[in-house]
Amino acid sequence: MTQLDDLMRPDLRGLTPYGAPQLEVPVALNTNENSYPVPPEVVADIVASVASVAPGLNRYPDREFSQLREGLAAYLARSGTDVRADQVWAANGSNEVLLHLLQAFGGNGRVALGFTPAYSMHPIITSTSGTGWVDGLRGIPGGGRFDLDPESAARQAHDADPNIVFLCSPNNPTGTALSLEVVEAVYEAAPRAVVVVDEAYAEFARVGTPSALTLLEGRPRLVVTRTMSKAFALAGGRLGYLAADPELVGALRLVRMPYHLSTLTQAVAVAALRHADAMLQTVGVIKEQRDRIVSSLPGLGLEPVPSDANFVLFGGLADSHSAWLALLDRGVLVRDVGISHYLRVTAGTPEETTHFLDALAQLVSDPSMKGAP
Numbered sequence: 577m578t579q580l581d582d583l584m585r586p587d588l589r590g591l592t593p594y595g596a597p598q599l600e601v602p603v604a605l606n607t608n609e610n611s612y613p614v615p616p617e618v619v620a621d622i623v624a625s626v627a628s629v630a631p632g633l634n635r636y637p638d639r640e641f642s643q644l645r646e647g648l649a650a651y652l653a654r655s656g657t658d659v660r661a662d663q664v665w666a667a668n669g670s671n672e673v674l675l676h677l678l679q680a681f682g683g684n685g686r687v688a689l690g691f692t693p694a695y696s697m698h699p700i701i702t703s704t705s706g707t708g709w710v711d712g713l714r715g716i717p718g719g720g721r722f723d724l725d726p727e728s729a730a731r732q733a734h735d736a737d738p739n740i741v742f743l744c745s746p747n748n749p750t751g752t753a754l755s756l757e758v759v760e761a762v763y764e765a766a767p768r769a770v771v772v773v774d775e776a777y778a779e780f781a782r783v784g785t786p787s788a789l790t791l792l793e794g795r796p797r798l799v800v801t802r803t804m805s806k807a808f809a810l811a812g813g814r815l816g817y818l819a820a821d822p823e824l825v826g827a828l829r830l831v832r833m834p835y836h837l838s839t840l841t842q843a844v845a846v847a848a849l850r851h852a853d854a855m856l857q858t859v860g861v862i863k864e865q866r867d868r869i870v871s872s873l874p875g876l877g878l879e880p881v882p883s884d885a886n887f888v889l890f891g892g893l894a895d896s897h898s899a900w901l902a903l904l905d906r907g908v909l910v911r912d913v914g915i916s917h918y919l920r921v922t923a924g925t926p927e928e929t930t931h932f933l934d935a936l937a938q939l940v941s942d943p944s945m946k947g948a949p
């Protein structure tokens with residue numbers, strides 16, 4: 577390995593790759609996927625769409641993915657925003673969208689700020705693009721340990737003077753959404769930064785939680801990223817997107833690989849978007865399971881963090897890793913996100929949730945499994 581280390585970029589040496597385990601288990605609740613399969617009528621349209629573009633696969637895809645952009649803009653318009661197609665960008669998952677942002681606005685000698693714990697890929701994509709990372713802090717004295725208030729966020733953004741700021745709302749892994757005041761305050765406090773609000777879980781937010789899409793007007797440095805991987809139940813389709821000022825979107829053409837969205841990806845995503853209602857029909861059930869987890873855990877002596885997403889972070893475990901293993905022994909795969917005394921669980925089907933809650937109840941009936949954070 578020493579030899580490979582000598583060959584490798586010095587800033588990558590010793591880093592660990594993103595690695596949520598992909599294990600065959602009865603109940604997989606570790607990557608915040610939608611547990612429900614794609615509905616049959618959507619499968620039929622996806623298959624027909626793929627069949628109709630297949631003969632043309634000898635040609636490169638539409639580099640501008642125009643039909644897909646129209647579909648994504650129309651989808652965003654459903655939530656009452658007036659995002660136009662020229663404000664939309666898409667790539668193979670929102671992770672690739674984030675990479676494009678870093679390639680265009682980060683890079684050597686430049687800095688990105690995020691407030692951890694947040695999405696683990698933000699610092700990883702940042703460093704692979706050669707961008708420096710500043711680890712901002714969450715927590716409000718006398719308030720929530722994982723909350724972020726406008727004053728603290730703005731002060732940290734001002735001090736770091738970054739080129740990119742990552743905000744995540746609802747935040748993975750903690751679950752709670754940010755107030756729009758935080759976004760506005762950070763935008764003002766970091767005048768040379770592209771401010772990215774990662775809204776991968778927006779569709780699961782509790783009623784009355786506004787999207788940062790409503791702040792786009794008049795803020796040419798603001799970017800809101802979304803994905804079809806979570807509420808939209810299309811993680812395997814690999815389609816993420818963003819909404820921003822058309823000029824900022826134009827800059828991303830400089831860094832994307834030519835024809836980065838395959839004809840098949842475009843056809844599948846366009847077909848799925850035609851059936852947005854069917855694709856989203858499970859969101860209500862999933863939110864009910866999330867709320868059920870949040871309301872059940874205190875009865876087991878555990879401490880859930882309130883959630884606007886399809887997962888719940890909960891504390892009160894003596895040791896996260898042994899609790900993670902004990903759940904796995906009972907066929908339930910959850911996520912150890914590296915926060916001591918806490919684990920994160922995805923809200924799945926009612927049956928999966930029952931299985932998880934039963935396994936957890938068995939586990940904590942052994943008092944040595946519990947411990948104060």
Ligand SMILES: *Cc1c(COP(=O)(O)O)cnc(C)c1O
Nearest residue numbers: 669670671695748776803805816
């Ligand atoms: C799951 C997730 C994504 C989605 O990634 P894709 O590449 O679109 O599948 C993005 N951001 C956050 C915070 C996530 O949790």
